Amino acid sequence: MIKPIVGHLILRLTIWLLLTSDLSGINLAMGLAIALLLPRPDGRSIAVGDWLRMLSKILWAIPLAYLEAFEMLLRPHTQEDIVLERVPPQRSSQLIFLDVFVITFTPKTIVLRYRQDYYEIHRLRPRRTGRELEGHESEE
Amino acid sequence: MINPLVNLFSYGCIGIGLLFWFWGTAFLPSRRSVLFKLHMLSIADTLGSMAILLGLLLKRPQEWPLLVLAIISLAIWNTVLGYVLAYCSTTEATHD
Numbered sequence: 001m002i003k004p005i006v007g008h009l010i011l012r013l014t015i016w017l018l019l020t021s022d023l024s025g026i027n028l029a030m031g032l033a034i035a036l037l038l039p040r041p042d043g044r045s046i047a048v049g050d051w052l053r054m055l056s057k058i059l060w061a062i063p064l065a066y067l068e069a070f071e072m073l074l075r076p077h078t079q080e081d082i083v084l085e086r087v088p089p090q091r092s093s094q095l096i097f098l099d100v101f102v103i104t105f106t107p108k109t110i111v112l113r114y115r116q117d118y119y120e121i122h123r124l125r126p127r128r129t130g131r132e133l134e135g136h137e138s139e140e
Numbered sequence: 141m142i143n144p145l146v147n148l149f150s151y152g153c154i155g156i157g158l159l160f161w162f163w164g165t166a167f168l169p170s171r172r173s174v175l176f177k178l179h180m181l182s183i184a185d186t187l188g189s190m191a192i193l194l195g196l197l198l199k200r201p202q203e204w205p206l207l208v209l210a211i212i213s214l215a216i217w218n219t220v221l222g223y224v225l226a227y228c229s230t231t232e233a234t235h236d
Binding site for chain 1: 182209216230
């Protein structure tokens with residue numbers, strides 16, 4: 001299990017080091033002190049497996065976002081709809097934040113609202129072609 | 141002297157970024173919904189600017205800490221503010 005403060009410490013220290021671009025001991029100590037002095041988040045600990053799954057989801061979201069953008073460029077997405085996606089049970093607030101981040105980062109979907117057990121997502125879709133519509137009607 | 145292949149890749153990234161910028165913002169004066177424009181702006185602002193920064197990172201690798209920080213900040217702030225704008229632009233619907 002990873003405590004929420006560990007994730008925040010890593011993020012704060014990374015931002016500090018990128019901002020100062022100085023890896024000396026004193027600067028590292030200053031960054032660590034500032035990271036510890038800033039307000040601490042509260043929340044439940046997160047299992048290592050959940051963290052790793054989320055990290056791979058975030059890394060995969062970057063190429064996926066560019067793929068979706070090119071898809072939207074080549075095939076105009078003019079249809080809008082709202083879909084509901086269930087939130088996995090016992091989700092911690094940090095993972096819910098990261099879920100919202102990943103969904104909103106990809107250009108076809110934006111989270112509108114988070115409710116107790118589902119995300120309300122606004123989605124863009126391409127207009128159906130005549131052939132697809134015929135197929136859909138025959139299915140019905 | 142920058143490797144010509146890196147130079148080409150760098151200009152490619154900047155070109156894609158500029159394409160996303162102009163294409164994404166072209167929908168702003170249209171009569172589409174605010175949410176549709178937000179989807180397009182997430183392409184222009186977030187993905188377009190990130191591609192331009194990646195192009196700059198390839199051209200000026202010695203400035204990598206600040207450019208990487210700019211890419212991370214862009215990804216986080218644009219996405220989170222996109223969610224805030226989407227949240228504010230829709231009224232609370234009842235699902236009872």
